[in-house]
Amino acid sequence: xxxxxxxVAIAVKDLAAATAxxxxxxxxxxxxxxxQPDHGVTTVFVELPNTKIELLEPLGEDSPIARFLDRNPDGxxxxxxxxxxxxxxxxxxxxxxxxxxxxxxxxxIGAHGKPVLFLHPKDFCGTLVELExx
Amino acid sequence: xxxxxxxVAIAVKDLAAATAxxxxxxxxxxxxxxxQPDHGVTTVFVELPNTKIELLEPLGEDSPIARFLDRNPDGxxxxxxxxxxxxxxxxxxxxxxxxxxxxxxxxxIGAHGKPVLFLHPKDFCGTLVELExx
Numbered sequence: 357x358x359x360x361x362x363x364v365a366i367a368v369k370d371l372a373a374a375t376a377x378x379x380x381x382x383x384x385x386x387x388x389x390x391x392q393p394d395h396g397v398t399t400v401f402v403e404l405p406n407t408k409i410e411l412l413e414p415l416g417e418d419s420p421i422a423r424f425l426d427r428n429p430d431g432x433x434x435x436x437x438x439x440x441x442x443x444x445x446x447x448x449x450x451x452x453x454x455x456x457x458x459x460x461x462x463x464x465i466g467a468h469g470k471p472v473l474f475l476h477p478k479d480f481c482g483t484l485v486e487l488e489x490x
Numbered sequence: 491x492x493x494x495x496x497x498v499a500i501a502v503k504d505l506a507a508a509t510a511x512x513x514x515x516x517x518x519x520x521x522x523x524x525x526q527p528d529h530g531v532t533t534v535f536v537e538l539p540n541t542k543i544e545l546l547e548p549l550g551e552d553s554p555i556a557r558f559l560d561r562n563p564d565g566x567x568x569x570x571x572x573x574x575x576x577x578x579x580x581x582x583x584x585x586x587x588x589x590x591x592x593x594x595x596x597x598x599i600g601a602h603g604k605p606v607l608f609l610h611p612k613d614f615c616g617t618l619v620e621l622e623x624x
Binding site: 377483485 | 508570613
């Protein structure tokens with residue numbers, strides 16, 4: 357069912373500093389910062405030859421990554437995003453397997469403009485998993 | 491400098507259960523389990539179309555992931571591995587940028603038979619980074 361690893365998301369308190377680490381220290385190719393007020397984050401993508409690293413900084417009140425950064429003040433890996441061909445079929449399979457889909461199970465439009473779902477970390481090796489329609 | 495994302499490593503207490511999650515619940519293609527006594531882990535790879543997930547279970551005394559699992563009993567993402575063309579040139583660039591290379595800075599042979607280095611999480615957005623010679 358799962359296809360490509362679309363991205364690895366890393367939450368950080370200081371997006372400019374994190375961008376400098378990936379651009380200058382690690383020599384990666386980075387995008388401009390894009391505020392995404394609907395998602396409560398500002399994003400920068402590190403474009404690798406085979407996938408992307410998504411750097412996330414909280415934006416506005418009630419950012420979904422604020423609590424994570426309280427627990428992880430240095431930053432850290434927030435989630436993995438796998439592509440699936442059919443997000444509704446994927447959801448139904450997961451629920452049938454007893455896995456917990458967050459937020460009521462209805463896909464919403466993610467930061468890339470495609471339907472996404474998030475899965476409960478306790479059911480997936482302690483890892484928050486995002487599924488994105490390919 | 492950094493090239494492909496070679497793998498995302500997820501540490502787990504129960505490798506058989508984690509393998510079942512990735513094979514049965516998420517429908518991924520998984521390898522057999524391979525004990526790696528020199529590295530203190532048993533590994534299973536989830537082969538995605540563009541990269542790999544490496545599931546790690548502690549093996550033997552003094553496993554390098556034992557303490558991580560004490561702090562993260564559900565499991566969790568342990569490190570990201572980026573490929574570099576020349577690991578010694580990469581190391582020298584990183585040290586020149588002020589980043590901390592773990593273990594004295596001499597590459598050792600990693601679980602895939604290639605020279606690897608690990609970088610200090612505090613210098614890389616709270617993420618343990620492995621560099622592997624491509």
